[in-house]
Structure formats: C-alpha cells, structure tokens
Amino acid sequence: MSSSTQAASSSKPSPVVVSSRRRLGVLAVAFLIVAASAPLTVVAGGVTSTFSVTHVAGVPVSFLLLAAVLAIFAVGYAAMSRFIRNAGAFYSYVAQGIGRPAGVGASVVALVAYNMMQIGIYGMFGFQVSMLIVEKTGADIAWWAPVLVCIAIVGWMGVNRVDLSAKVLGVLVALEFVVVIAFDIVAFAVPASGLSTAPLDLSGLFVPGVGAVFAFGVAAFMGFESAAIYGEESKDPQRTIPRATFLAVAVIGVFYAVSSWALALAIGVGKVVDPAGIAPEEAGPPLFFGFVAANMGTIWVDLMSLLFITSIFAALVSFHNAVARYVFSLAREGVLPDRLAAVRHRTGAPWAGSITQSIFAAAVVIAFAIGEAGWNPDSGPYPVLTLFTWLTNSGALGLVLLMAIVSVAVIGYFRRDDRGVGIGSRLLAPIVAAVALAAVFVTILANFDVLLGQAESTMTTFLLPALVIVPGVIGVLWAYRLRSTKPNVYRQIGHGADTGENLLGVDDAEATVRND
Template structure:
C-alpha cells in the first residue's frame, strides 16, 4: 500500500514526502517487467529471421549461449544485490565496487542508455502499427500521431501505481508469448516441413562464421534483463524476489528464444529456411503461422506485435523513472524529479519529464523528415543498447572488487569465479556487437562510428561531473550511492 506522511492535505494530491509502494511486487511481477522490456514477440518476428539468414540453422544455439553468459553474470550480480540496498541499481553496485567517479559515470550512462532504449522504440511502435493497419485494413496512416499517442499512453501507465503496471504487463506478456506458443504447437503437431530435426545443435552448424553475428543479435535481445534490482524498494522480500526474478527472466528468455527460433527452422526445413529468411525476413514468422495455424493467427500476430512494443515501452519507462528518482534523491538531478505521487506511489514528475523528452525527440526526428524505423529506432536505440552492455560489464567487474574489500560469508564461486567469467564473456559480447554494428543500423560508417562513441562519451562526461561534484559539492559527492540508514521494507 502507499505510505504517506500526515501532512498530506488530501487524498491523491502530489506529495514530495510520499514514498514508493514497498511490498507491491512479487517475483512474477518483477519478471514481467524485465521480460516485457525484452519484447519477445518483436525480437522473434522482427530480428530472429536476420539471425537465421546470417548464422544459418545453428542460430538457436546463439541465443542459448547469450542466455548462459547472462546467467553467469547474474550469479555475482544477484549475490551483490543482497548486500546493496540502494535504489540506484547498476550505478550503486558500480560505485560500491569501483568508486564514486566510475559510479557517477555509470549513473549518467544508465540514465542515457535506458532513455535511448525507450525513446527509439516509439519509432518501432509507429512502424509496427502502420504495418498492422496496412495488413488488416489496407490503409496507410502517418507515423507521428501513432508515436505521440504512444507517448501519452505510456506516460499514463507510468503515472499509475507500479502494481497497475505489473498487471498490464502480465496480460500483454501472456498474449505475446501465447501466439508464439501457438505457432510452436502447430509446427510440432504437424512435424514441421520435413520432420523434426536436431541439426541446429550440431557443431558443424554452430561453429560457422555467421555465429558471431547471431551472438550480437542474441545479446541485444536480452537488453533490460538486469533491471530487476531497480524495483528493490517496491519488492516483497527483495533479498529473495530480486534474485529469483533475475534468474527466472534470464532462464525464460534464453530457453524461449532458442526454442522458438528452432521451431521456425522446422517450419520451413533446414535447407529452405535460410533462403526464406534472406528473401523475406519481415514475413518469415507470418508465413509460418499462416501455414501451420491459419490466416487469422497471422492477423492476431500483427496486433500482438503492437502490444508487445507497448509492453516494452512501459517496462523501460518505469525503469527510467526509478533511475531518475534515485538520482534526484542523490541530488545529482533536480530534486523535483524525486517527487512521488501520494496515492499511486509513482515517481510521476520523473515520468512527466521522460514523456516530454520523448515528445521532443520524436518531433525533432519527424521535423527532420527522418524514417521512424531506420533512424528514430535504430539511431537512438543502438547507443542505448551499447550503454547497457557497458553497464553490465562494469557491474561484473565491480562484484569481485566489492567483495574483496568487505567482510562476507559468500563463496568464491559467486564473488570471484562467476563475475570474472562474466567479465570476459561480456567484453566479448561488446566486441561482437560493435564489430557487427552495421547489421543493427544499416547506416554509413560515419554514422555507425558516431553511434558507437555515444556510450563512452556519456561515461566520460559522467567522470567529469564526478570531478566537478568532488570539488564544488563535496558533501553530495561523499554521500553518493550511500546505503540507506534503515533496511528497505
């Protein structure tokens, strides 16, 4: 329930002293936020065909390997979450392990990274809705009103209570995964195009040059899974629910992605699927579900891709609001952004600011005549994705550094072996993504270079901000990412 102070003048009035709704979210609720941010249906229908066309029928293993890597990262990450109670998530972990300058750089990188991941997706919402309207009604609609309507809808969802958002995401997530399960059922019942095959797991089909590109796409498909710790202050028994939700999200995404990619390979056949994916990547899943389930299911899939994008936007919006809230409480961002609604228990001012910023960016791209998918989505989303991968790498490095300095009873596997292994694997993932950045953007080398340098540039600005704070506002600097005086409820 919402907790307010006695000074609140009336029910539902905004308050600077209201708090987040502690104890609102269970394991499943937090997992819904994380998995919804990944947008499984959109990732599968929109991106997996490209992975198949580049990596061949061994593509499912790429998703498994990405999932295993992030599960290894989660071992140290969730172990440290039992010791860090701050609402700052990544930047709090990194600060405690690597020091305040790196932590402040990470805080700025997290805010910009998550913001980029959300705002860019308004371009995807526009194109997905346009495709759906065209497929169902044969009509063309302009993209700007769709994006602006999405901004208002997501802004309202973030304004409401966190448990309201969890319920909405639960429904949407069940729907989008349900249509993929329906496709899988149709393919399995009919035995695929030429019978079911395990050839995708054979080393000869996995150890091919295209697997590097598949891994780049696969790591991008998990973006946002680490946001479980952002909801610590609103979780029930966070020392248990946060780790459980993290493992549940990573495990589900890794296995589900690999299974669905394998299923669509069976739908076309090992020999035919690579050609089909190359000729019509955007239509691969729609063709498969039309053949194995029916045209009505393809129409439903069109609609559910739109709702999948909406769910992803709401999940990222809520995560950004809580990062902004934490940084406002730190004093790094204006204190006004830390105001919480007394009835809904939501960081509503941060949400309004995020919605306004999104509108400015969307209108700017529209005024410049940009393409909503090729530019708004890809040019804004890609730096955000790279920023979050860099945050994961810094967090992995922070874990053994933190446990080396504090007294604890955790084992070496969790505090040393797993995080060091994750560091190596995540560094490899970043190299793969950067070296295949043209596959994500389709842009010129100049544009790609600019997109790649955004994340390190933001981090560098954060380091400069840390220096300025240490000199000009030493008390704020000294208190940055400090542990709360009382344990979170």
C-alpha cells in the first residue's frame, strides 16, 4: 500500500476495494444518465406538475435554454473528468479545484440534494401505483405502502452489479421514448385548441414564476452530470464520460422541449396560463393520462401507466446509485465513518452506502405518511404536491448551486497547470457556466414560493432551501475541524482514487476486498 493511503487510514480498519472489472461503455453510462431523468416521469409527472403549479406556457423553450447552459457547463466538467476519476465526482472536483473545505461542503450538499431528488420521486411512485391498484382492483392502498416495498427492491439492486442495472434501465428508457413519441405525434395531430408556437416564445417564459419553471427543468436534467460518478467503472473514462455527458444533454434537451410543447398543445395553451384553468383533481399526471384516454384508448393508458411506474423506478435506481457512491467516496477518505466504505466482495458494489440511503429514504417517507393527516384533499394529491414537488425541486436547487461551484473549481484546477487543455474548455466555458448557473440559482430561490404553490412566503419557503444550503456550510466547518484533529484524513480529502489501489473499478478480473 502507498504511504499516502496509510496516512489516510483511521484507527479502525476500513474495507477498500482493490480491483474490479471495468464494464460500462458510452451507451451504458448514457442510459444511466437519461434514466435518472426518466423520460416518461418528466413528461407525465414533472412537466404536468410544472404547468399545474406555475401556469407558464414557455416550459418547452426553458428546456432549450437549460440544455445550452448545461452543455457549456459540461465543456469544463468533461475536461476535468479526464484527469479526475472518483466516485465522489462533484466532491472530488471541488476539493481539487478550490480546496478541501469547499470539497467537503460540496459533498454534503450533493448528498442532501441527491437524497431529496430520489426520495421526492418516491412520492410520485406511491401515488401512481396506488391509483393503478384502485383502478384495476378497487382496493384502496395507502400510497406509502408500495413505496416501502420499492425502497427494499431498490436497495437490493444497489448492492448488486452496476452493469445489470444499466441493462435493465436501458430497456425501460427505450420503451419510454417509444410511448412518449407516440403521445407527441397524437398531441400535434389533435391539439386541444389548435396548433400554437406560443410555448416556444421567450416572452411566454420570462414571466412571474420563471424561476419555478427552471427548478422543474433542472430537476428533469438531473443525472446528466452523474457520468463522472461512474468514471471508476467505465471502460475508457477519458472518452466515455465526456461523450456520455454531451449525448445525454443533447437528447434530454431536444426531446423534452418537443414533448413539453406537445403536452401544452394537448392541454391547451389557454388552459395552461389560466390560474383557474387546471382543477386540483386533474393537476399533475392526470393532465397527461386524461388526454391519452380520450385520444389514444385504454390500451395506451394501461401501457403508459405501467411504463410510467417503471420509469419512476428507473430514476429511483439511478439516484440511489449516485448517493451510494458519494457515501462510499466520503467514507473511503475518512470524512464519513469508514464502515460506510464497505463493498461487496464479489462485485465491488458499495453496499454500505446503498443500505444507508435506503434506511434514510424509508424514514423520510414514514415521516411524510404521518404528516398526511393534516392535508386538505381539495388541494390535490398529497404525495405529488408535497413529497415530489417539495423535495425534487429543493434537490434541483442544491444541484444548480453545486454546478456553479464546480464551474469555478474547473478554473482553479487548471490555473497552475493547463495540462494541455485549451483556454475555451478550462477558462471561458467555465466562466460563462458559473455566471449563468448562478443566475438560475438566484431566480429559483426568488421564486421558491411559486414552487410550493404558495400565494406568499411562509416558513416552508425558507426552510426547504436552508435544508440544502446550511448542511454545506456545516460541511466546510467540519473539514476545518478535520484539518486540526485528523490531518492525515484531511490531506486525503478529494483524492480517494488517486492512490490507484482503492478504485471501484480497474481492469482486473474480479473484485476483492481487503482491510488495511
């Protein structure tokens, strides 16, 4: 073992992966990325919720603008990924580009944000599964019951091979694209109130509530930046990660712009922008499925309902994997308890991080289930408008902040040594991305009351963003404490994969685990 690794070891032995097979190619990583955004979940769940909450018609053009911003961000991000391959991704990038305290702060924000995204999606899953059971059997099942079952299944998948997950997600995503394209064709053929290009007009976007639209939009893209998380498990990280990232941004941006335009036409642009146009009982997914039932038939409704559930499931698996890898990366370096770095002997999967995320998700879902008692049914479906909307958009806020910080980290990383990277990738693109993402962050923050469907700001308006931002500040302070109390751990922050020994994946045949 190298001396740097020995210095980073704590008083207790920690399990470290010595080797495992690299399995993931460009398409496999791209499928994992797109699966995190879950095409059918975005269109039938996210976009319908956006229209229902914001009443802004310009949602389609927002996807194009966000795709442009994120593509610029990806230029510097991809350049940095050529030199840093770590399951901690954002954490490692910020630690090496800005400093270790900022890296730990970013890691905590990332953990909170990804957990919020993943757990929030459970709200949509529970609602859709319980509605399908009621429709088909008449049995009234509480939304949280199928969620708890799903948490167990996702947790089981998290401790198994990543390439198996990639294959499953790939099939599901392909089917989702097919049914959403079918919906788009019908929506353009029989629009509710005629064809209209209003949803593509910028003037229809930059109105009160635009920040809320950006939050929903960013949530739809989330996962595209997670390519770097799989850097240690990719066949050729220097090529696989950048290509998968740009492919995901292009596919997500164009596809969602067209599909949200089709949905606006299916609902009716006039109905979308009218604050009283969408009744509470039809808000969210019913906007999508109501059109499908009326214009495509029951068979399509059943097919899309089933794929909607599997789409949400795909997103849950992808975000779960991201959280598990962040936990693994932090524990491996001693920032979190070293027991959380435990991996499976046969596959190298970070099972301790997977189980930790599952337990946390179950606790939050149970808390929301208890809180349901005070909900007014006339306000709309509880898990969709609380667990889903509140948490996914809070998570999106945190990830926008992280990407802005990472853009600055790219500049810092290449400042002393450009490593042969052009000025456009290491300086110009990161500057533009940092400014643009900071502007999006401020806009979302200013419109957070709209996200929550509130006429005016309440305690929740400030509490949810604080749950994302404050832990990051605590993380920075914790890093400074580590510097004084555990200098060996502090020196290793953000450099977990640099020793060459403790990767989640290198080119050897099978994974083995060793106690240092």
